[in-house]
Amino acid sequence: MAPMGLMQPQPLNGFHLAGILALTLAWLSRLFLPTAAQAASSPDWMLKGYVTALNASQPHPDTITTHRNHYQYQ
Amino acid sequence: MTLILPDKLFHLDRLSIILMALVIFIGVCVGSFAYRYLKGDTQYRPFFFRLAVLIGSVIIMVSADHLLLLLIAWCLSNGLLVRLMIYKKNWKAAKAAGLLATKNFVWGAIWVASAFVLFYTATGETSIQALVHQPTLSSTTLLALGLLLMGAMTQSAIWPFHRWLLSSLNSPTPVSAIMHAGLINGGGFLLARFAPLYLQSPALLTVLVVLGFCTALLGTLWKLMQPDVKRMLACSTMGQMGFMVVQCGLGLFPAAVAHLVWHGLFKAYLFLSSGSAAQEKRVDLRYPPGPVAFSCALVCGSIGSFCFAISSGKAWMSGDTTLVLIGVAFLTASQFALPMLQSKPLQRLPLALIGTGLFGLVYGAASS
Structure with missing residues (x-):
């Protein structure tokens, strides 16, 4: 796609650096922080954060098939 | 390498050719999978008909040079996707997912249509190629680019417009595959098509970077929490779309298009093989590393x-x-x-x- 001239890097700013720093920290924490199964106990703020994130990532309740009798294969 | 077709309705360049090749290849893979996967289903023939029309409408969308043609193809392909998602009208959950996606796509279409009206008002051009090579940005064009960005966000499930994607998983697996490998890329295509204008606005590029990083981090974090494979894949798509938008915001649009293509290919494979997830070998990564x-x-x-x-x-x-x-x-x-x-x-x-x-x-x- 080089002839289209769409590769035009921009000057770096604080948002770019914050973004790459956040990605790096996320990667390092995944590697080095103990998982819930490994840790003896997790602090309350972490448990609350986990539940909040889990709830935020769920599908809309009406789109979950809880009763298979509504989901006939015909 | 450009080809202007008669009536200036279409414009073939490398971007459109790459995306056409991608959607045709994914369509053939999904079709050959569905050939056996959906055998015996009452919706077997209508599925293939809708899939073929959907691929045709996406081809028109990525090669359109007229604003109205692009908008019509955009709406048609999203409408067909929703119809494929609902699949059977007596599947209540799928119907609710289709309704949620429809609301999202209607807002997206309104924003894209408003952006096109503003482009026409500001420049008097209906040709996308003539439009994107305008030397300067007026305040009206800048507003149109903002609206176009909103339309792209709804299509590519960028936070906070991600809910429809996470709720779309009760569609049949071939539909999920064409959705995550094909139609979700519409937002990235729209940004890349109007890239010469975005490159003139550092502020909008920074907005893209911020929204993209938020979506990439949220989608990837949520992916790690999901209990089933299709939800994991949906969150992964959200994260990948976020990173694609980051690349647009960095001014590196060809890298974003390459990301769309790689992501489309591996995500189609992962969805079509999701039924075998239980048989996969689990590798102990033994974190933390020494x-x-x-x-x-x-x-x-x-x-x-x-x-x-x-x-x-x-x-x-x-x-x-x-x-x-x-x-x-x-x-x-x-x-x-x-x-x-x-x-x-x-x-x-x-x-x-x-x-x-x-x-x-x-x-x-x-x-x-």
């Missing part, structure tokens, strides 16, 4: 990002936004090497170096 293995992985990351820079024609240590992309290539190559180095890291270092070097070369060549 200091020797981690150091070796960082060396491999440096080599991988260096090869990526060479093959994509970028400077390895530049003072512009290329540095962010090189940084991500470094993290990716390091993570790529880590499983190889978890045991006997020093003995396996040469193999890992060759692997990450090739990985960087191939990915870089595709991103140039």
Whole structure:
């Protein structure tokens, strides 16, 4: 796609650096922080954060098939 | 390499050819999977008819040069996607998911249509090619670009417009595959099509970077929490779309298009093989890695990002936004090497170096 001239890097700013720093920290924490199964106990703020994130990532309740009798294969 | 077709309705360039090839290839893969997967289903023939029309409408969308034609193809392909998602009208959950997606796509279409009206008002042009080569941005054009960005966000499930995607998983697997590998890329296509205008507005590019990073981090974090494979894949798509938008915001649109293509291919494969997830071998990654293995992985990351820079024609240590992309290539190559180095890291270092070097070369060549 080089002839289209769409590769035009921009000057770096604080948002770019914050973004790459956040990605790096996320990667390092995944590697080095103990998982819930490994840790003896997790602090309350972490448990609350986990539940909040889990709830935020769920599908809309009406789109979950809880009763298979509504989901006939015909 | 451009071809202007009669009546100036279509414009074939490398962007449209790449995306046409992608959607046709994915369509053939999904169709050959569904040929057996849906056999005996009452919706068997209508499914293939709708899939063929959907692929046709996406081809028109990516090759359109007229604003109205692009808008019609955009709405038609989203309408067909919703019909495929609902699949059977007596499936209540699928119907609710279709309704949610419809609301999202209607808002997206309104914003895209408003943007096109503003473009026409400001420039008097209906040709996209004439429009994107305007030398300066007026305040009306800037507003139109903002609205177009909103339309792209709804299509590519960028936070906070992600709910429809996470709720769409009760569609049949072939529909999920064409959705995650094909239609979700519409937002990225729209940004790349109007890239010459976005490149004139550093403020909008920064907005893209911020929204993209938020979506990439949220989608990837949520992916790690999901209990079933299709939800994991949906969150992964959200994260990947976020990173694609980041690349647009960095002013590196060809890298974003390469990301769309790679993501489309591997996500279609992952969805079509999701039924076999229970039989996959589980690899114990043995985190945290030891200091020797981690150091070796960082060396491999440096080599991988260096090869990526060479093959994509970028400077390895530049003072512009290329540095962010090189940084991500470094993290990716390091993570790529880590499983190889978890045991006997020093003995396996040469193999890992060759692997990450090739990985960087191939990915870089595709991103140039």
